[in-house]
Structures are given as structure tokens and as C-alpha cells.
Amino acid sequence: MEICNSYSSSSVDSTKHSASESSVNLSLSLTFPSTSPQRATKQDWPPIKPRLRDTLKVRRRLLQRDYDTCLFVKVYMEGVPIGRKLDLSTFSGYESLLESLSQMFNTSIICGNHRDRKHHVLTYQDTDGDWMMVGDIPWEMFLETVRRLKITKPEGC
Amino acid sequence: MNKALKFPMNYFPEEVIEHIFDFIASHRDRNSISLVSKSWHKIERYSRHQVFIGNCYAISPERLIRRFPCLRSLTLKGKPHFADFNLVPHEWGGFLHPWIDALSKARVGLEELRLKRMVVSDESLELLSRSFVSFKSLVLVSCDGFTTDGLASIAANCRNLRELDLQENEIDDHRGQWLNCFPDSCTTLVSLNFACLKGEINLSALERLVARSTNLKSLKVNRAVPLDGLTRLMSCAPQLVDLGVGCYENEAEPESFASLMAAIKKCTLLRSLSGFSEVASVCLTAFYPICENLTSLNLSYAAEIQGNHLIEFVQFCKRLQLLWILDSIGDKGLEVVASSCKELQELRVFPSDPHDEEDNNTAVTEVGLVAISAGCPKLHSILYFCKQMTNEALITVAKNCPNFIRFRLCILEPNKPDHITSQSLDEGFGAIVQSCKGLRRLSVSGLLTDKVFLYIGMYAEQLEMLSIAFAGDTDKGMLYVLNGCKKLRKLEIRDSPFGNAALLADVGKYETMRSLWMSSCEVTLGGCKRLARNAPWLNVEIINENENENGRMERNEEDEREKVDRLYLYRTVVGTRKDAPPCVTIL
Numbered sequence: 001m002e003i004c005n006s007y008s009s010s011s012v013d014s015t016k017h018s019a020s021e022s023s024v025n026l027s028l029s030l031t032f033p034s035t036s037p038q039r040a041t042k043q044d045w046p047p048i049k050p051r052l053r054d055t056l057k058v059r060r061r062l063l064q065r066d067y068d069t070c071l072f073v074k075v076y077m078e079g080v081p082i083g084r085k086l087d088l089s090t091f092s093g094y095e096s097l098l099e100s101l102s103q104m105f106n107t108s109i110i111c112g113n114h115r116d117r118k119h120h121v122l123t124y125q126d127t128d129g130d131w132m133m134v135g136d137i138p139w140e141m142f143l144e145t146v147r148r149l150k151i152t153k154p155e156g157c
Numbered sequence: 158m159n160k161a162l163k164f165p166m167n168y169f170p171e172e173v174i175e176h177i178f179d180f181i182a183s184h185r186d187r188n189s190i191s192l193v194s195k196s197w198h199k200i201e202r203y204s205r206h207q208v209f210i211g212n213c214y215a216i217s218p219e220r221l222i223r224r225f226p227c228l229r230s231l232t233l234k235g236k237p238h239f240a241d242f243n244l245v246p247h248e249w250g251g252f253l254h255p256w257i258d259a260l261s262k263a264r265v266g267l268e269e270l271r272l273k274r275m276v277v278s279d280e281s282l283e284l285l286s287r288s289f290v291s292f293k294s295l296v297l298v299s300c301d302g303f304t305t306d307g308l309a310s311i312a313a314n315c316r317n318l319r320e321l322d323l324q325e326n327e328i329d330d331h332r333g334q335w336l337n338c339f340p341d342s343c344t345t346l347v348s349l350n351f352a353c354l355k356g357e358i359n360l361s362a363l364e365r366l367v368a369r370s371t372n373l374k375s376l377k378v379n380r381a382v383p384l385d386g387l388t389r390l391m392s393c394a395p396q397l398v399d400l401g402v403g404c405y406e407n408e409a410e411p412e413s414f415a416s417l418m419a420a421i422k423k424c425t426l427l428r429s430l431s432g433f434s435e436v437a438s439v440c441l442t443a444f445y446p447i448c449e450n451l452t453s454l455n456l457s458y459a460a461e462i463q464g465n466h467l468i469e470f471v472q473f474c475k476r477l478q479l480l481w482i483l484d485s486i487g488d489k490g491l492e493v494v495a496s497s498c499k500e501l502q503e504l505r506v507f508p509s510d511p512h513d514e515e516d517n518n519t520a521v522t523e524v525g526l527v528a529i530s531a532g533c534p535k536l537h538s539i540l541y542f543c544k545q546m547t548n549e550a551l552i553t554v555a556k557n558c559p560n561f562i563r564f565r566l567c568i569l570e571p572n573k574p575d576h577i578t579s580q581s582l583d584e585g586f587g588a589i590v591q592s593c594k595g596l597r598r599l600s601v602s603g604l605l606t607d608k609v610f611l612y613i614g615m616y617a618e619q620l621e622m623l624s625i626a627f628a629g630d631t632d633k634g635m636l637y638v639l640n641g642c643k644k645l646r647k648l649e650i651r652d653s654p655f656g657n658a659a660l661l662a663d664v665g666k667y668e669t670m671r672s673l674w675m676s677s678c679e680v681t682l683g684g685c686k687r688l689a690r691n692a693p694w695l696n697v698e699i700i701n702e703n704e705n706e707n708g709r710m711e712r713n714e715e716d717e718r719e720k721v722d723r724l725y726l727y728r729t730v731v732g733t734r735k736d737a738p739p740c741v742t743i744l
Contacts, residue, residue, distance in 0.1 A: 044243045046511050046569050047626070051325050051353060052457065056511060059460040078359060088724070129736050 071143065077105050077120070077151040088146065095141045098122065101151065111135030111153055120151045171196075175204045184209045203227055204308060209670050210234065211646075213251055213275065214696065218259035230269035231256075232295075232732045237674050237725055238651055240274055241299060244676055245724065246702055248738040251275045253300075255286075261288035269294040269320075270664075276300070282307030286314035294320035301327035305335045305354070312338035319372075320348040330356030337362045346370040350377035352401045352432055357381045368393040377401025379595045380435060384413050391420040399453075400424070402432035402440075414443060422446045426603035438466035445473065452500075453479040457507045464490055472497045478535075481505040484521045491525030495532025503538040505531060508569060513544070523550030530557035538563040546603055548592040555592035556616025564589055565600035569625035571652070574604040581605055587612035590620075600624040610634040614641020622647040635659035639666050649674040657684030672727035680724055682715030687744035688726070696733060697726045697744040 034143070043053065076083040080122060084104060091097045101122065102109045109120045111134050122134040126145040134149070169177075178201060181187055191201040199329070206229040213233045222228065235251020253275045260267055267289040285292065292315045311321060312335055337361050339346075346366070351358070358381050367373060367390050375398060376390065382403035391397065391718045397540060421427075427447050433440070433456055441462055451474045456467065460483065467482065468490040474480075477498040484506050486494075493663065506521055523546050529536065530553065537560050546568055566586075574580055582603040590596060590613050597619055601609060605628035613620070614637035621644055629635065635655040638648065640660065648670065656679030667673060682699070689697040700723040733743050 043222070044239075045571070045626075046508060046567055047239075047242045048239050048507065049325060050243075050327070050510060052507060053511075055458045055460050056509060059509075062513065108673075 021132075031094045046134075073124075073146055073148050075101065075104075075149040075151065077107075086145055086149070094135050094142075101149075105151060107151075118154060120154060123150050123152055124148065125150070160638055163364050171200055174200050178204050181361060182207070193523055194287060206230060207269075208232070213256070213297040214731070214734050215671070215727060215729045218256045218405050220731065222259060222263045226263070226265070228260075229267065229291075230271075231260075231267065232271040232273075233275060234273045234522075235276065235300075236274035237649070237672060238274075238647070239674055239676070240650065244651070245725075246288040246700065246738065247301070249700065249741060250734065250736055250738070252736060253277045254281045257281045257284050257288070261285075265289075268292055269296075270300075271296040272300055273298045274300065276302040276434050277307070279303050279307035283310040283314075286310040291317060293317055294322075296320065296322040296324070298324045299326065304329035305331045305356070308351075309335035309338040312336070313340065314344075315515075316340075316343070317345055318343065319345050321346070321349055322350045322375075323353055324350065326353050326609075328354055329567045333358040334359055334362065336366060339366050341358075341365075341369070344369050344371065347372050348375040348399075349373065350375065350401060352377040352379050354379045354381075354402075360386050364389055364393065370394075373397065375399035375429075377431060378403045380404035384417060384440070388413065388417045388420045391417075391424055394435055395420075395423040396426055397424055397425050399429040400427060402430070402436065403433045418443045420447065425450070427451070429453035429455075431458075431701070433459035433462065438462045439462060441466060441470050445470070448556050449475060450471045451564050452476050455479075455481040457481040457483060457505065459483065460509060468493050474498060479503045481507070483509040485509045486521070488525035488528070490522055492520060492528045492532075495528040498533060500535060501529075501533040502535050504533075504536065505539075505540040505604070506542055508542040511542075511569065513569065520544050520558055523547050527557075529555050530554040535560075537561055538601075540567075542567045542569060544569055545573065545584060546585065547575045547577050548580065548582055548585035548588075549575075549577075551582065552588040555585075555588035559592045561589070561593040561596055562597040564593065564596060565598065565624070566602055567600065568603040571602070572604045573602075581608070583609040583612065583686055587616075590616040595619055595718070598622045600626075601628055602626060606630050607634040607637070614638050617642055619644055621645060622692050623649070625650045627652045629653045629655060632656055632659035632662075636662055639663055645669075646671045648672075650676070650678060652677040656680050657687075661683055661688055661691075664688060666690060667695055668728050670728070672725065674723075674725050675721075676723040678720075678724075680721050681717060682719050682721055685721055685724055686717065686744050694728055694730075695726050696729050697724070698737070699724060699744065700740060702740050703740070 072085055072087050072090040074083045075086050088097070091100065098109055098111065107120055109122050111122060123131050124134050124146045124147045125131050127147060131150070174197070178190065181190065184207070187201060187205060191198045191666065202224055203226065205225045207228060208221065208225055208228055208230070209232045210221070211234050213235050221724050232471070233256065236245050236249055239245060240249070253272060261284055267660060268291050270285070277297065282303055295311060298300060299466070311318065354665055358379065360382065363378070363382070365378065372396055374393065374396065377391055377399070377599070378387070378390070378401060380403050382390070387403060391400070421443055424447060430444065430451055436459060438461070448470060454471070454474060454477055456462065462487045464487050467486045471477070471480070471486070471490070475497055478500050480494065480498065480501060480503070481645070482505070487505070491506070506525070510518065510520065521543050522539070523543070526541055526543070527550050536558055539561070543566070546566065575582055575585070583606055586601050586605070586609045590599070596617055599613070599620060599622070601624070605631045610629060613623070620642045623638060623645065634653070635650070636659050639659070655675065660675070660680050661684060685697055685699060689695065699721050
């Protein structure tokens with residue numbers, strides 16, 4: 001179990017983990033607008049003791065690991081026989097995912113809600129096996145449930 | 158008239174008076190009787206065996222020993238409370254060594270030592286173990302600075318050790334054989350708690366120790382003790398009253414699990430259960446046979462056990478008086494507690510998701526708090542972490558529970574208002590202090606104006622400790638408290654707009670208090686200097702972690718208008734301490 005240096009004023013974790021964890025850490029400084037970002041990373045709020053803090057960190061890391069094992073997904077574009085593999089944990093949200101996919105497949109891709117005839121639409125298969133529009137649910141929830149991605153042609157959907 | 162008739166007690170022989178004093182245990186009462194007369198002072202001095210020192214820098218070891226030469230039991234507290242939350246530098250102070258050194262040299266017959274937030278070294282523990290022949294009990298809470306080598310000295314040298322209780326300490330685990338150091342002749346252990354140790358231990362040494370300690374009532378092991386080990390331990394100690402469980406494999410073999418349950422069934426005296434970190438839900442079920450007997454249950458580290466399993470278990474614990482749990486139990490779970498645990502006196506609900514990183518709704522709200530207040534008539538102490546609160550709920554709670562002694566509410570998001578009316582929570586907390594006339598400890602949170610402090614100053618007559626974070630508007634807030642709460646001993650404030658005017662208004666007030674902490678407030682260096690000048694009986698400490706190690710505050714052109722990051726002041730009879738590190742300046 002990693003023992004976090006309680007009195008370090010420089011960072012929350014003294015070792016760097018995956019990008020998804022550092023995006024989680026970023027949210028710390030955004031949660032408390034009335035305090036400076038430095039204060040948030042000092043781990044002095046909320047007022048819980050170090051042993052509980054460590055216990056919850058371990059739990060958090062285990063949960064994160066569960067997310068991590070699901071984060072490599074295959075992406076296919078309709079009409080293209082060869083798919084790609086993508087690590088979703090490297091993206092901070094839908095925007096960066098779409099941008100990256102658009103570059104990767106050299107076409108413009110959008111989320112489901114802005115459908116029109118010109119653009120490809122991104123869909124995903126969830127843990128139940130159903131195909132859904134990407135973008136309907138919060139990003140974190142999407143990461144939990146996504147199994148594979150499909151970029152559909154403009155006309156079909 | 159004959160003086161003996163008018164003042165009979167003065168003419169009792171000393172031994173009789175001393176015998177009467179033996180019945181007076183409370184420190185405050187003893188302090189009072191020592192003030193009655195010179196002879197009483199003297200008798201009290203020599204008959205005082207237990208001393209409590211709330212701030213180790215308020216007095217020196219030498220003066221303590223001079224006054225109480227027959228000391229047997231000493232309690233010492235070091236760092237201020239907010240050190241628990243990383244607000245005090247590690248090297249700030251609170252060193253045990255000078256105390257052990259002085260007690261050892263004076264050949265005091267020390268038997269018990271209880272320390273909280275002190276820096277303890279292996280050398281001190283070694284000296285302790287060799288200096289006091291009758292030493293029986295060592296309790297260390299939130300201390301650091303030592304390793305398992307220090308524990309080895311205690312184990313090896315304290316022939317009459319009854320209690321070794323380590324709670325929430327930062328101990329450097331050398332994975333050595335400290336448990337082996339208990340000699341075979343040591344059979345006097347009544348209480349052994351090493352739950353906070355992070356490393357491996359010698360299981361067979363532990364088993365042998367437990368087997369020969371026939372008086373053992375309390376055993377709390379660390380995560381290194383697996384399920385089979387726990388079964389063997391409980392089999393040789395069915396007399397246990399208090400058990401702290403370690404770590405289980407996630408899928409226990411059915412036979413191992415059955416053996417554990419059989420061993421647990423035999424522990425008919427078991428009343429208190431804790432531990433369960435990194436333990437899967439199924440392992441909690443092994444304790445169903447005895448859950449009806451439990452009076453104390455601490456599942457605040459049981460982060461792996463899901464809410465529904467917690468609820469299933471707790472509903473059968475009908476005799477619970479103390480419950481510490483994570484908020485994963487949810488409002489529904491608290492409603493179950495309210496209907497099942499009618500004997501409940503103390504409840505603590507801790508946040509499982511302190512930084513709101515998970516997208517779940519299982520945290521507790523005002524609903525759970527109201528349910529508990531309605532269902533548990535004996536409730537007197539509560540610590541409640543939640544995401545939201547309303548005035549209406551607090552007013553209801555105040556009506557339901559006028560007997561609160563300790564009320565600590567922590568809304569995770571600073572400055573959060575009543576989530577229904579969007580107003581401040583002044584009225585809610587106001588209702589609490591007005592209704593709970595015996596309230597001794599209070600922590601406030603959420604959106605609060607100066608008004609809540611007006612209420613606190615007006616109604617909280619018995620209040621001894623107040624914790625304030627992200628609250629108030631002006632100096633008036635702090636002044637209401639300082640002027641109103643006559644019994645206030647500890648005041649700790651962070652991130653609130655109180656400044657010099659409040660700090661300096663009544664300097665004499667601080668002589669009636671143990672300490673004041675202010676961090677990220679509006680007090681300036683100039684204000685603190687003025688305070689230090691006007692109150693020589695106070696140590697006024699400025700803590701500034703950003704100072705370079707080359708020296709203390711090296712600003713010749715000191716800007717008196719500069720805000721002080723952290724201020725800690727306390728009354729003392731021994732003046733400025735000599736052991737402050739560079740980051741601490743004593744004005």
C-alpha cells in the first residue's frame with residue numbers, strides 16, 4: 001500500500017499514475033472555488049485522519065483499476081475492415097475522443113445528438129450489448145460501460 | 158466557638174483527608190481542592206497519582222515532578238488538533254524525550270503513559286522500558302517518530318506490561334521480530350492493539366503470546382493477520398471482549414470460513430469489533446453469531462464492504478452503543494440503524510468519497526441525520542460527514558436530541574448553503590446550541606454568517622471546544638464567541654475572515670483557554686506581535702512552512718501587514734520553548 005507523504009505540500013501523490021488519475025486530481029482544485037489550488041492539493045480538507053485517507057485511496061485505486069481494465073476498446077468504422085484499438089483512459093472527455101478519432105480515421109465524426117447527413121456518427125456498445133449514441137451520459141459513466149466503438153456512415157444510424 | 162467545630166475538616170488527620178481525596182478522581186475536581194488551603198494543596202500534591210496535561214508546552218517536566226512526586230499515570234498531548242489534517246509541519250514539536258528523561262532521573266514510579274500527537278523516538282521508548290519497573294500501560298494515539306524497534310524494547314523490558322495500545326500512529330515498520338521480544342514469562346497482557354502497523358508480523362509468535370496471556374481482553378491485529386491466523390487466535394482467546402480484525406483473502410475457503418465462524422461462536426464475551434480494512438463483505442457475515450452482543454462497532458475502515466451488507470449486519474446489532482461507519486451505508490442504512498439500535502449513544506459517519514470523485518448517490522444527507530435523531534433517544538455524540546444539509550433538518554434534530562454533548566457536522570463542500578432554501582445554515586446551528594444546553598463540543602460547516610456565532614456566544618454556555626472552517630463574515634463573528642462562551646478552552650479556526658480586531662479585543666480571555674488556532678484567516682504579523690507584547694504569559698507561534706531552512710523569519714523589513722498563514726497560541730507557565738524548528742517563529 002502506498003504511503004502518501006502526508007506533509008508534502010507539492011502534490012497529492014508523490015508518484016505519477018495513469019492519466020485518468022491525474023485528471024481526477026485536477027478535479028480536486030476545481031471542487032473548492034473558495035480555496036486556492038495549492039490548498040486543495042495539500043490534502044487538508046475534508047478533515048479526515050491520515051489512516052482513513054490512505055484506506056480510501058487504496059479503495060479508489062482499486063476502483064480505478066477496475067475502470068482501467070476496461071479502457072482499451074476496439075474502434076471500427078463502417079466500411080473499413082480493419083479496426084483500431086484505443087486506450088480511453090488517455091482522453092479527458094468526449095471532445096478529445098472525437099478529435100482524436102477524427103484524425104485517426106481522417107474524417108469528421110460527431111456525437112449522436114448533432115446528427116446530419118454529412119458527418120459520421122460515433123456509437124458504442126455497452127456492457128449489456130446494446131448499441132448507444134456516444135455523448136448521452138457523463139464521461140465517467142461512459143468509461144464504466146463502454147465495450148467497443150463504432151463509427152457509422154452518415155446515412156445510416 | 159471552638160475552631161474544630163467551625164472548620165471540622167481542617168482538623169482531620171492528614172491520612173483521613175488523603176483517603177477522602179482518593180475518591181475524587183476527576184482532574185478538575187482535584188485542581189479545585191488543591192486551591193482550598195495550603196495544607197490541602199500539600200496533601201493533594203502527594204496523593205495525586207494521575208495527571209493530565211492537555212498541552213505539553215504549558216508546563217515543564219521538572220515542574221510537574223516537583224509538584225506531583227508520586228505520579229503514576231501521565232497523559233500528554235502535543236501537536237494541536239489540526240495536525241491530524243496536515244496543517245502542522247511534522248517537525249513542529251511535541252517531543253516525548255525530555256519528559257521520559259526527567260521522569261527517569263527523578264525515579265518517578267511511572268506506571269501508565271498516554272500520549273496524543275507527540276513525537277516519540279525509539280530511544281525514548283528504550284529509556285521508558287528500562288526506567289520504570291512497575292510500568293504497565295502504554296497508549297499512543299496519532300504519534301510518530303518511532304519504529305518497531307522501539308516496540309521491541311517495550312516488549313522485552315516491561316515485565317509487568319498489561320497494555321500496549323497503538324492507535325493511528327505512523328510507525329516505521331522494520332518488519333522485525335518485535336512480537337518475539339515478549340519473554341515467555343510475560344503473561345500479564347490485557348490489551349494489545351497493533352492495527353496501525355503496516356508490515357508483516359511473526360504469526361506464530363503472536364499466537365504463542367495470545368495463548369499464554371490468559372487475561373487478554375482486547376486484541377486488535379493488523380492487516381498481516383489472515384483469516385486462518387485470526388481463527389487460531391480466537392480459538393485460544395475465547396475470553397476476548399474487544400477484537401480488531403485484520404485482512405482476509407477475498408474468497409475464503411468454505412472450511413476456513415466455517416472454522417472462523419465456529420471460533421467466533423465461542424467468543425460469547427465479545428462486545429466490540431473493529432478493523433475490516435481490505436476485507437470483503439462475506440467476512441463480516443462470520444460475525445453474525447455474536448452481533449447481538451455487540452455494544453461497539455467500528456467499520457470506518459471497511460471500505461470494501463458494500464452498503465447493503467453493512468445494513469444487513471447492523472440491523473441485528475440491537476445493543477449497539479457506539480457505531481463508526483462509512484457513508485456507504487446511506488440514508489436508508491441510517492434509517493435501519495435508527496429503528497434497530499435504540500441504545501445508540503455515539504455515531505460517526507465518515508465520507509467514503511471525500512473529494513466527490515465518484516458519481517454515486519449513496520452518501521448520506523440530512524434525511525439520515527434526522528432519522529437517527531428521531532430513532533435513538535440516548536444519542537449524545539455525533540460526527541457526521543455529508544454532502545448537503547438543511548436548516549429544517551437541523552432544527553428537527555435539535556428538537557429530537559436536546560442531550561447532545563458533542564455535535565460535529567462536516568458538509569464536504571465549503572460554504573454550501575441549505576440545499577433547498579439556499580440560505581445560510583445559521584438558523585439550523587442556532588437551534589442546536591439553543592436546544593442542547595449541555596453541548597461541550599461543536600464543529601460547524603456549510604454557508605455561515607456572523608449570525609451563527611452570535612447564537613453560539615449567546616446559548617452555548619457549556620461549550621469547551623469549537624471548530625470553525627470557511628465561516629463568518631467579519632471580526633464580529635469571532636468576538637461573539639470569545640465574549641460569550643465562558644467555558645471555552647479550545648478554539649480552532651481555518652479559512653475564515655477574522656482578523657486583528659477580533660484577535661486583540663480581549664487578550665485576557667486566552668489565559669482562560671488552553672489554545673487558539675487560526676490558519677488562512679486575516680490576522681497579520683503586526684497583530685500577532687502586538688498580542689505577544691501584551692500577553693507575556695502566552696506563547697504566540699507563527700508557523701510558516703515556506704521559510705527556508707537557513708533561518709527563522711529573516712525579514713529585516715518585516716511587513717507587519719503581511720497575513721499570517723498559521724497562528725497557534727497557548728498559555729504556558731514556562732515561557733518560550735527551546736525546541737521549535739525553523740518554520741516556527743515564537744513572538
